[in-house]
Amino acid sequence: MKSLQTLGWSSHFESDLRPDDLTNFSLGRVTQVNKTNFLVRNTSKTITCELAGNLLYAQDEFDHPKTGDWVLYMPYSELGIITRVLKRNTCLYRKKPGSFDSKQVLASNIDYAIVVQCLEIGINLRRLERSIVQLKIANIEPIVVINKSDLLDKSSSQSAEIEEIKNKYTCFLLSAKSGEGLMELRTTIEAGKSYVLIGASGVGKSSLLNSLLDIEEQKTSSISSSSQKGTHTTTSRELILLSGSGIIIDTPGTREFGLAHDGEFSADSAFNQIASLAEQCKYHNCTHENESDCAVIAAVEEAVVPKAEYLNFLKLNKELEHYQSNVQERKNKGKKLSKIIRNMKKSGYKDRK
Known part of the structure; x- marks a missing residue:
């Protein structure tokens, strides 16, 4: 199981295995969810999987595999058939847009969330507080990143807002373009731990991920000069391994982040x-x-x-x-x-x- 630890494997998931599971099935982690299939990473490669009937016709979409889930699958030709989703350790979700009482999973089995805001759009403390509430519901630790620090005017109100954020949360001020603050952020990312990037469109999540990867894997977009609003660059949730470090799940920019929780929570x-x-x-x-x-x-x-x-x-x-x-x-x-x-x-x- 040691080789699986680089993918985020822990004793929590091992406790959910049945005696014959690893004899009859293969084990992997979902790296991407597509309309008709799932990409699953095992210790050596990524394979394309489809759902077994018990999952395909599950009444609750919440039970379907999500990015970050650990699954058991049965190899079939060059594909795999997912038969079971292991019990989730944590699950980040929001109120499903357009719904009154349904949840939409953003990512599962997450240890930390990197909440990205940027100075070009402007810091939004109220949106940040909203994100932190949902992270607390999910029992996920927040890390706040203020991107595009090269635009900071220390005499502006944004400087005071940044100090307020630093007093409340773990916070990094950085520029994905110049590299400022990136090394400090890198050193906090632990091997075998899972991180999810969340934030509005255009705040620089993909640029930040590129900098962490040191390669131009993700497409990036800039802020519209007329509307000061971002456009979606990342179009699906994708799990990516950082060389010698942790696991990052990139997510599309969220325009809505409705709160959702079944039980009582303040x-x-x-x-x-x-x-x-x-x-x-x-x-x-x-x-x-x-x-x-x-x-x-x-x-x-x-x-x-x-x-x-x-x-x-x-x-x-x-x-x-x-x-x-x-x-x-x-x-x-x-x-x-x-x-x-x-x-x-x-x-x-x-x-x-």
């Missing part, structure tokens, strides 16, 4: 200062909206916590509550429908003419 854990203040509130279930003796509200009034950060905190919590409410409503409808079907069967509905 955005507090992504707002360290607010979470710390919340412990001082009079009521343990304080919503920090209109309660008396709320330490968070007091800190906002005293400008200890920026009002924009506080309002975003409330907004993200409301969004999570709304998603969870929609999920619960769907589950309740499903239970009612199942009960109706059971009662119909008991009453002999099938025998009626």
Whole structure:
């Protein structure tokens, strides 16, 4: 299994193997998901795979193999047939665009997320906070990269925003073009660990990946000078091995990053200062909206916590509550429908003419 460790293999996945799995099947990690097939990397090569019937007709798309998944497959001619997806260690997902209660997987079995913003578009603290909340839900550690540092005006408001980010998260200021900060980022990437690149279109994720690879493998695009918006360069999620280092999953730029979580979760854990203040509130279930003796509200009034950060905190919590409410409503409808079907069967509905 040592050779698999360079692909991110760990004891977590080994514990999900059955006694005869490695005798009957081959093992690999999904590097890319296409419309009709999957690319799977084993210890020596990448092969094209298709799904076995049990996965092909799975009701929940969430159960299909995703980029980063470990799978068991059966070699068939020059192809492979994926028969099982091993239990995921972590899973980064978002609310599926256009849906009220469905999730879309961005990548699985991730240890760290490199959240990229750039000075050309402008730093967006609120978008960053949104990303951090979803990463906390997924139990993935964030690393913030501020790209295109050559554009930094130290007298501008962006300089203050960068200092705020540095005080909260592991942060690197770099330029993929000049190479500034790249060596520092490289040294933090651990062998056998998996990293995912996330960020809006045009922030320089592909250029950053090129610099880490030292080769021009990824197509790159620049920001539109008229709209200051990026265009999608990476069109699919792809897992790439860094020579002698970790594993990087590149993702297309995301215009939407809706929050999603089935269970109860508060955005507090992504707002360290607010979470710390919340412990001082009079009521343990304080919503920090209109309660008396709320330490968070007091800190906002005293400008200890920026009002924009506080309002975003409330907004993200409301969004999570709304998603969870929609999920619960769907589950309740499903239970009612199942009960109706059971009662119909008991009453002999099938025998009626």
